Amino acid sequence: MSGGMVIIGAGECGGRAALTLRELGYDGPVTLIGDEPHLPYERPPLSKDAMVADAPAVKAIASEADLVEKTITHLRSVTVESVDSVAKRVKLAGGGELAYDKLLLATGAAPRKLPMPGLGKRCVYLRTFSDVLAIRQHLKPQSSIAVIGGGFIGLELAASARRLGVDVIVIEAQPRILMRGVPAEIAAVVHAAHEAHGAKILCGAGIAAINDDGRKVRLTLADGRMIDADLAVIGIGAVPRTDLAEAAGLRIDNGIAVDAMLRTSDPAIFAAGDCCSFPLAVYGGRRVRLEAWRSALEQGTLAAKNMLGHEEPVSAVPWFWSDQYELTMQIAGLADEGSGTVRRDLGENAFILLHLAGDGRLVAASGVGPDNAVARDIRLSEMLIAKGARPDPAALASPDVKLKKLLSG
Amino acid sequence: MSEWIEACGADDIDEEDVIRFDHAGHTFAIYRSPDDEYFATDGLCTHEQVHLSGGLVMDDIIECPKHNGRFNYKTGEAKGAPVCVNLKTYPVKIEGGKVLIQVG
Ligand SMILES: Cc1cc2nc3c(=O)[nH]c(=O)nc-3n(C[C@H](O)[C@H](O)[C@H](O)COP(=O)(O)OP(=O)(O)OC[C@H]3O[C@@H](n4cnc5c(N)ncnc54)[C@H](O)[C@@H]3O)c2cc1C
Ligand code: FES
Numbered sequence: 204m205s206g207g208m209v210i211i212g213a214g215e216c217g218g219r220a221a222l223t224l225r226e227l228g229y230d231g232p233v234t235l236i237g238d239e240p241h242l243p244y245e246r247p248p249l250s251k252d253a254m255v256a257d258a259p260a261v262k263a264i265a266s267e268a269d270l271v272e273k274t275i276t277h278l279r280s281v282t283v284e285s286v287d288s289v290a291k292r293v294k295l296a297g298g299g300e301l302a303y304d305k306l307l308l309a310t311g312a313a314p315r316k317l318p319m320p321g322l323g324k325r326c327v328y329l330r331t332f333s334d335v336l337a338i339r340q341h342l343k344p345q346s347s348i349a350v351i352g353g354g355f356i357g358l359e360l361a362a363s364a365r366r367l368g369v370d371v372i373v374i375e376a377q378p379r380i381l382m383r384g385v386p387a388e389i390a391a392v393v394h395a396a397h398e399a400h401g402a403k404i405l406c407g408a409g410i411a412a413i414n415d416d417g418r419k420v421r422l423t424l425a426d427g428r429m430i431d432a433d434l435a436v437i438g439i440g441a442v443p444r445t446d447l448a449e450a451a452g453l454r455i456d457n458g459i460a461v462d463a464m465l466r467t468s469d470p471a472i473f474a475a476g477d478c479c480s481f482p483l484a485v486y487g488g489r490r491v492r493l494e495a496w497r498s499a500l501e502q503g504t505l506a507a508k509n510m511l512g513h514e515e516p517v518s519a520v521p522w523f524w525s526d527q528y529e530l531t532m533q534i535a536g537l538a539d540e541g542s543g544t545v546r547r548d549l550g551e552n553a554f555i556l557l558h559l560a561g562d563g564r565l566v567a568a569s570g571v572g573p574d575n576a577v578a579r580d581i582r583l584s585e586m587l588i589a590k591g592a593r594p595d596p597a598a599l600a601s602p603d604v605k606l607k608k609l610l611s612g
Numbered sequence: 613m614s615e616w617i618e619a620c621g622a623d624d625i626d627e628e629d630v631i632r633f634d635h636a637g638h639t640f641a642i643y644r645s646p647d648d649e650y651f652a653t654d655g656l657c658t659h660e661q662v663h664l665s666g667g668l669v670m671d672d673i674i675e676c677p678k679h680n681g682r683f684n685y686k687t688g689e690a691k692g693a694p695v696c697v698n699l700k701t702y703p704v705k706i707e708g709g710k711v712l713i714q715v716g
Contacts, residue, residue: 219693222693245694264693496679497679497680500693500694504693522680524678524679574666575662575663575666575667575677575678576666578666578667578668578677578678579666579667579668579677582668582675582677582680583668607628
């Protein structure tokens with residue numbers, strides 16, 4: 204009997220891939236295996252709405268009824284232990300095996316662990332809905348949290364905690380927050396918003412020791428300062444989950460290495476989403492790994508197509524957003540491809556930095572502003588980036604010149 | 613019970629663009645297509661209740677500003693993930709340079 208399509212990882216990417224296989228008319232078996240107990244769900248709300256909602260719930264990508272109707276077999280709370288790429292079988296923890304014709308690795312990423320002694324029950328990470336439920340038990344007015352790491356997830360959590368009236372301190376080792384994520388000009392706006400909402404941020408602060416007695420956690424900073432909190436949430440980045448792929452002998456290069464068709468070094472195995480690195484055509488085939496929701500969605504869809512033989516290459520421009528208080532940041536493209544920036548002011552405290560390469564190509568756009576003030580122009584910038592456009596910097600800087608005009612021009 | 617209500621002036625919307633219109637506790641999005649026709653839908657995205665008026669109109673598509681969910685604003689049809697629920701549409705007519713939409 205045919206093993207059909209097996210997908211490991213029931214997150215954004217795996218979930219979308221399963222649905223897409225059916226949308227494209229594939230009628231063999233589709234098995235979606237995930238180690239979480241939930242339906243496939245969207246992760247971005249975890250640090251946002253789910254963290255503040257009265258009754259937190261997963262935002263499912265597909266309902267139970269959808270999965271049944273589409274005859275997608277979803278194995279919950281099941282971990283895949285190994286992949287035998289010769290026999291084309293996957294082995295499940297606790298026994299059991301499944302055969303596959305094509306396999307998709309959509310295993311995502313896991314929080315980077317803080318390599319320090321002294322961590323206990325009051326030191327946690329945020330990646331899953333179960334993590335949200337655990338963290339929320341400690342988010343009460345008058346309670347206090349220390350967020351270790353001033354990256355997107357830690358800062359979003361800090362903003363949500365402030366909304367709940369929790370005392371918040373963010374500890375960042377780098378000289379400023381969002382060092383890897385956005386230019387300094389934008390980080391400064393976000394930093395100010397946190398302070399205006401009563402969150403404290405310490406930058407350039409190393410942690411010398413952690414003492415967690417299970418009821419409170421004490422952080423001792425390199426300069427001797429001590430910080431006590433009811434909970435420490437560690438947000439210092441994520442690492443791709445490549446263990447299965449590695450053990451199966453697949454090529455790894457900052458994630459599971461795939462080609463433009465999302466194929467691994469084994470032609471029957473695909474990888475997509477946060478776990479993979481892939482060549483990005485807009486930047487001359489530069490290999491990147493993204494941790495971004497839209498990319499996981501698009502790659503899940505694309506992987507499904509290519510598992511069915513469509514041969515469609517990844518072409519999207521990376522895109523990311525983050526919500527903190529009333530502010531939204533949106534970033535299209537890779538800013539480190541640029542050598543200079545032009546600022547485009549959009550009123551109401553909203554602006555976009557447009558990153559240009561030495562040859563004049565627009566390579567990225569980073570914006571911040573209230574609500575969706577930067578959304579349209581970021582989207583249009585993304586289209587300019589995709590076209591390889593070399594727009595006139597003066598036009599980009601002038602809010603009176605519509606980017607839509609530059610696109611058609 | 614349905615009634616026609618005045619939403620805006622026909623010139624208040626650029627070609628291939630959208631504006632927000634609030635009426636009786638409800639929010640609508642009013643569109644002017646590239647071929648100069650007018651359309652109306654519910655104003656909030658069906659994914660996360662975000663105002664579509666901040667989004668980008670391209671041909672007969674409105675793209676949500678929040679996560680780029682896409683709808684055909686002429687029919688209300690959701691064009692794929694992350695949006696899966698269609699938008700409600702409303703009849704529109706132009707009278708005396710005004711855009712009227714039929715609600716209720
Ligand atoms: C709190 C938070 C907020 C975020 N906010 C934003 C945002 O605002 N904007 C944005 O663009 N992106 C955001 N992201 C990133 C976005 O959620 C991810 O890029 C996206 O979820 C990646 O999808 P994925 O399917 O590749 O991986 P994941 O969502 O990580 O899913 C992988 C799944 O595979 C499972 N798995 C792994 N190995 C195995 C195995 N061996 N057996 C069985 N199951 C396995 C994992 O448990 C997981 O359920 C956020 C992420 C987090 C955690
Ligand atoms: S709110 Fe519109 S796509 Fe998410």
